[in-house]
Every structure is written in C-alpha cells, then in structure tokens.
Amino acid sequence: MTPDWVLNERLEQDSFWLGTRDGVQFRLMKDARYAWLVLIPQVPGAEDWHDLTQPMQSHLFALSMQASKVVKQALRADKMNVANLGNMVRQLHVHVVARHVTDAAWPNPVWGLGEATAHAEPEKSIQEMRDLLEL
Amino acid sequence: MTPDWVLNERLEQDSFWLGTRDGVQFRLMKDARYAWLVLIPQVPGAEDWHDLTQPMQSHLFALSMQASKVVKQALRADKMNVANLGNMVRQLHVHVVARHVTDAAWPNPVWGLGEATAHAEPEKSIQEMRDLLEL
Numbered sequence: 001m002t003p004d005w006v007l008n009e010r011l012e013q014d015s016f017w018l019g020t021r022d023g024v025q026f027r028l029m030k031d032a033r034y035a036w037l038v039l040i041p042q043v044p045g046a047e048d049w050h051d052l053t054q055p056m057q058s059h060l061f062a063l064s065m066q067a068s069k070v071v072k073q074a075l076r077a078d079k080m081n082v083a084n085l086g087n088m089v090r091q092l093h094v095h096v097v098a099r100h101v102t103d104a105a106w107p108n109p110v111w112g113l114g115e116a117t118a119h120a121e122p123e124k125s126i127q128e129m130r131d132l133l134e135l
Numbered sequence: 136m137t138p139d140w141v142l143n144e145r146l147e148q149d150s151f152w153l154g155t156r157d158g159v160q161f162r163l164m165k166d167a168r169y170a171w172l173v174l175i176p177q178v179p180g181a182e183d184w185h186d187l188t189q190p191m192q193s194h195l196f197a198l199s200m201q202a203s204k205v206v207k208q209a210l211r212a213d214k215m216n217v218a219n220l221g222n223m224v225r226q227l228h229v230h231v232v233a234r235h236v237t238d239a240a241w242p243n244p245v246w247g248l249g250e251a252t253a254h255a256e257p258e259k260s261i262q263e264m265r266d267l268l269e270l
Binding site (some may be wrong): 046048049050057058061065066068069072079080081082083084086087088092095099106107108109111112 | 182183184185192193194200201203204209215216217218219220221222223224225234241243244246247253
C-alpha cells in the first residue's frame with residue numbers, strides 16, 4: 001500500500017505483530033502486565049493523528065473504537081485507555097490498553113512504569129488476541 | 136441537550152470552561168505548564184469513548200482532531216497528545232495536550248507529574264484559547 005513506510009525499530013522490538021487491516025497494523029506490546037495493543041497506520045511521515053487524511057483518521061479511529069469495545073468486554077476491563085502520545089516514538093501509533101483496578105499501574109498511566117513482564121506463552125497470547133480482534 | 140448530565144466535580148475544579156459545541160464541552164486545564172484542553176461530551180453515564188453512539192463518537196473525534204491541528208500550529212508544538220484515560224475521573228473526557236520538547240514533563244506523559252502552575256492571567260489565557268478554537 002505504502003512502499004516506503006517502515007515500522008519504527010523500537011515499536012517493532014517492543015511488540016508482536018497481530019495483523020494488518022486496510023493499512024493499519026495491529027501489534028501486541030510485549031508486556032504481560034496489561035492487554036496492550038498498538039495500532040499503527042502504514043503512512044510514511046505521519047506523527048500526529050491529524051496528519052492523516054480524513055478517511056485514514058476515521059479508519060484508525062473506528063478500528064481503535066472497535067478494539068476498545070471488544071477487548072473491554074472480553075477481558076472485563078474496568079476502563080480502556082485510548083491514546084496517541086508519541087513523545088518517545090514519533091511514528092504515529094495509537095495505544096489501546098485494557099485497564100483493571102488491580103493492574104500494576106492503576107490508577108496511573110501505563111507508560112514508563114516499571115519493567116515490562118514477558119508473556120509466559122507469547123504465541124498463545126498472540127493467537128487469543130487475533131481471535132478476539134478477528135485478525 | 137442532556138438535562139441529567141452533570142460535570143464531574145474534579146474536572147470542574149481543575150479546569151476553566153471555554154465553550155460548548157454541539158454537546159461537547161471544551162475546557163482549559165488550570166495548569167500553565169501546558170496548553171492542555173479537555174473535551175467532555177455531555178452524555179450521562181459515558182465512560183469509555185466507545186460507550187457513545189457512533190455519531191457522537193465521531194463528533195468528539197472530529198473536534199479533538201480539529202483542536203489538535205489548530206493548537207499545534209498556533210503554538211508550534213512538537214507533538215500533540217490526544218488521549219482518553221479516565222482512570223481517576225471516570226466521566227468521559229478526552230485530553231488534547233500541546234507538548235514541547237522543553238516542557239516540564241517531556242518526554243513523559245503530563246498526568247500526575249508535579250504540581251500544576253496557575254495561569255498568571257487566566258482570563259487572557261481563556262480568551263486566547265477561545266479565539267483559537269473559535270468558541
């Protein structure tokens with residue numbers, strides 16, 4: 001779709017690929033403390049959400065909302081965090097994080113808090129999330 | 136519009152009213168360290184963005200994008216943070232924060248970091264933001 005788009009190295013290193021839907025890559029953060037998705041539009045140069053064309057803005061938003069709703073219900077999350085920050089990694093990416101009042105960071109944001117915990121069975125976690133998101 | 140919607144007390148206390156557009160309240164956080172907007176849909180009971188009807192989801196998103204774009208340009212921000220967290224205050228609200236690499240929290244998120252700094256001239260700050268956002 002966009003031949004000159006390349007995934008940011010840090011995003012690639014810190015997350016597993018789940019699937020791609022109409023130019024948006026779904027990834028699972030390598031941190032078993034949270035069900036933490038990152039959605040990345042494969043658009044070269046995009047940093048802020050408003051940098052995208054309106055159709056792509058809306059597409060990324062719709063996918064974020066859909067993921068938020070499905071994950072919240074399946075995991076009985078207490079709250080979803082949906083955010084584009086991008087202070088560390090400028091390549092546009094939207095976090096969709098399931099939060100529980102019992103989780104490691106609650107009620108603080110998840111970013112920059114302690115050390116990530118590796119998934120015990122990454123392939124199982126990946127498959128479960130793919131099934132949930134129909135990827 | 137929604138007679139039984141009441142603004143959360145903490146949001147009310149921590150921010151100034153800027154204006155309301157089609158059921159979404161724009162407020163300016165009482166923290167002069169950042170240009171920090173909060174957009175709050177006047178929908179009773181809404182906590183997650185996906186709780187809203189699709190038209191209201193999209194309306195809130197469009198207003199967030201518009202604010203993000205206008206504020207970034209006017210303040211020459213380095214990055215915009217657009218986020219619904221709601222871990223502390225559950226009433227649905229979207230943060231739109233202009234970030235500069237020189238700001239107090241950079242590159243960390245702004246939430247929960249240090250003490251808010253009062254605006255030297257709140258009415259001036261409010262009016263500038265109203266003009267910018269055409270409220």
